[in-house]
Amino acid sequence: MAAATRTLYFENSHGRIWEEPAGYVRLEYKAGPRETVQFRALLTHAAQAMSRHRWNGMLVDQRNMAPFSTTEQDWMTSKWLPRAVNEHGYRRGAVLVAHNVFARLAMNQFVMASRGLSHTYRTFEDEAEALAWLTGPGA
Template sequence: MTLGKLRVHFRNAAGQVLEQPTGRYIIIRYSSGPRRFADLQTLLGHSKQLLALRQWHKVVGDHRRMTPFAPAESAWVTDCWLSMPRTRMRDFYGAVLLPAEVLARIPVERALEEATANALTYRLFAEEPEAAAWLAQLP
């Protein structure tokens, strides 16, 4: 699949939000190292706004360089960010990019299956082209 040029929508210390107009999805590319909770909230707030603005429902979460979420961050992501009302968004899909060494420790069946967390149906990937191909075949 040939995709168009990515556009940077927002960036801060927690990462950047990019839009892939050809594929009609966004990429949340997390930065490495420590982050402030407020920076994460702002980053994800901008990503939510971009999804609503474009009326898109697909996202690539690039976790390959990021420090894992702290418990409070995980709770906020689950309770607040993923609680998008169904009335505002169709099904919500996420392709999660994990470091190859992390993905290698996950059973193959688990990595290849689609899972659901709150409103998000997601699948795990090691490479961005595979994630883009999966998103492209979704409605």
């Protein structure tokens, strides 16, 4: 029997969304500056991919990502994440941290601002550790 392979769900100039056979969504950010409409489309499609399969977890690969802008952080905190949690079932985010220190700081601010939701983010340097947490007990 052939091993299951991941499927590309969505791609634009800011990133890719994969449906992983182990039962989670993978969001890969591309390097460089972002444009608002494309950024929002990427995250909206990520939430929709989780709903499609009734998955609750996402591996967020920020290693090549530029820092979030204040506008992006505000939208993610006030609009996107509450909707992803409440309407799409998002519960666990394993984040592969950015190489850019300012992108790391922006992600930390986002995590702190979203602590009131029934959602957990954990950050990782190592992808194997991130996947073990995302797909392990409690997933």
